[in-house]
Amino acid sequence: MVCPNTQTSMPPAPDEDVLATMRADGSRRWLRPKPACGHFWKKRAVVAWVLMALFTITPWLRWNGQPLFLFDITARRFTFFGTTFHADETLPLALLVLSIFLTIFLLSALLGRVWCGWACPQTVYMEFLYRPIERLVEGKHYQNPARHPLPKWRVVLKYAIFLVLSLHLANTFLSWFVGTDRMVEWTRQSPFENPGPFMVVAVTTGLMMFDFAFWREQMCTLACPYARFQSVLLDRSSLVVGYDEKRGEPRGNARKLASQGVEAGDCVDCHRCVTTCPTGIDIRKGLQLECIACTQCIDACDEVMDKVGKPRGLIRYGSQDQLEGHSTQFWRPRVIIYPLLLIGILSLLVYTVATRGEAQLDFLRARGQIPYRTLEDGSISNLVHINITNRTNEPATYDVRLKGEGELLKPQFPLTVPAQTAQDVNIHVIVPAEGFEQGRREIQMELFSDDKVHDTAKRTILGPLQLNGS
Numbered sequence: 001m002v003c004p005n006t007q008t009s010m011p012p013a014p015d016e017d018v019l020a021t022m023r024a025d026g027s028r029r030w031l032r033p034k035p036a037c038g039h040f041w042k043k044r045a046v047v048a049w050v051l052m053a054l055f056t057i058t059p060w061l062r063w064n065g066q067p068l069f070l071f072d073i074t075a076r077r078f079t080f081f082g083t084t085f086h087a088d089e090t091l092p093l094a095l096l097v098l099s100i101f102l103t104i105f106l107l108s109a110l111l112g113r114v115w116c117g118w119a120c121p122q123t124v125y126m127e128f129l130y131r132p133i134e135r136l137v138e139g140k141h142y143q144n145p146a147r148h149p150l151p152k153w154r155v156v157l158k159y160a161i162f163l164v165l166s167l168h169l170a171n172t173f174l175s176w177f178v179g180t181d182r183m184v185e186w187t188r189q190s191p192f193e194n195p196g197p198f199m200v201v202a203v204t205t206g207l208m209m210f211d212f213a214f215w216r217e218q219m220c221t222l223a224c225p226y227a228r229f230q231s232v233l234l235d236r237s238s239l240v241v242g243y244d245e246k247r248g249e250p251r252g253n254a255r256k257l258a259s260q261g262v263e264a265g266d267c268v269d270c271h272r273c274v275t276t277c278p279t280g281i282d283i284r285k286g287l288q289l290e291c292i293a294c295t296q297c298i299d300a301c302d303e304v305m306d307k308v309g310k311p312r313g314l315i316r317y318g319s320q321d322q323l324e325g326h327s328t329q330f331w332r333p334r335v336i337i338y339p340l341l342l343i344g345i346l347s348l349l350v351y352t353v354a355t356r357g358e359a360q361l362d363f364l365r366a367r368g369q370i371p372y373r374t375l376e377d378g379s380i381s382n383l384v385h386i387n388i389t390n391r392t393n394e395p396a397t398y399d400v401r402l403k404g405e406g407e408l409l410k411p412q413f414p415l416t417v418p419a420q421t422a423q424d425v426n427i428h429v430i431v432p433a434e435g436f437e438q439g440r441r442e443i444q445m446e447l448f449s450d451d452k453v454h455d456t457a458k459r460t461i462l463g464p465l466q467l468n469g470s
């Protein structure tokens, strides 16, 4: 038996391109898609520009004095439509994530890869910003640089524009995570004062340059996990961009085929649908993982059909069943189950958010400390870590008290917690030694301000297993 690692002979090379963007010898086939500006392209352009504007403007928008969206990872809080979730609010966060996933599942089941073709930032920025700029700067050199070599000044100009755009995108992207106020402050300061954020912007700019100037469609065809899920998220009734094989085949020159006694289909085999495809595939080979449903081939083929006087729609939106001439089924189990689950989860999310208090008290797990101390008077002292969350949009002053016998040693209280912030504090809980069973005792603590109780939390504290003398 030959060990694969010691095998010396090379496997035979494939006799055709292995991927749309890779030649048989493994080299990159650089794509230069020719735009097809039909009615879908015009609609997508409007959607793309609205999305780009929203991406830039949204971090500046406020709702009840709070950012509309802010994913503040360092402070472990996330704001959606002005409602802030803290990282320890596991239930609403889990419900939110679940509802996002279910929405994606439902959209994919109904509309296929509509996200990829119309709304994904990769497609939007590549096809409606970077690629149009590339075409503009390269001019007649764009389509065939081998025949019209690109002058150096055009190359420099193109990458200079890409760099400025990527810098802007990186700053905008970062402002979703740190907020525009901090972004503006950092921008005004020297990079040496904020080396961390400066490095994040520099690295993000580099990644954007790499993606939009070099990596491009390979993000969709090789890297994106969403594309890999398509086979399970879509079914034969989901909307896809597809080629009507029955109508189009046999493809080719009608006169030539007629001379061979063959009645030609509507496809004139002009390859326009292939040269316009941003992922370089031939839609006539059927539904492929690389197809991002961008509709470019629909526009290109409709243009050709208009020219040859045939009805539009040889390539069109439709389900796989429809394209094969069968009836399509709208109501399928997944189309019923996903919305039902979504309604249930969203209702629970709304209820959880609506009924949560203005402030929250939590006990945190204490690590690496003496479990308890016996004081001179015989009482038992436990050091506990608590976390107080202020969910209001104003700073608030809180206090804590013990329910039942015992007292708290809490020099930091009353404690003022800034708006929408969670703060950790250490306090000592001192209780009589008598109340412990098997070395454990439950305590209850109240969080209050101005005699209004906001939250109550329970915790087990530790003490002696047996009382001296008992």
Ligand code: SF4
Residues within 6 Å of the ligand: 241, 273, 276, 277, 278, 279, 280, 281, 282, 283, 290, 291, 292, 293, 294, 295, 296, 297, 298
């Ligand atoms: S096959 Fe058509 S819809 Fe799919 S990616 Fe290519 S151009 Fe877009």
Ligand code: SF4
Residues within 6 Å of the ligand: 243, 248, 266, 267, 268, 269, 270, 271, 272, 273, 274, 284, 300, 301, 304, 314, 315
């Ligand atoms: S653009 Fe239309 S006619 Fe031309 S090759 Fe593609 S499917 Fe055939």
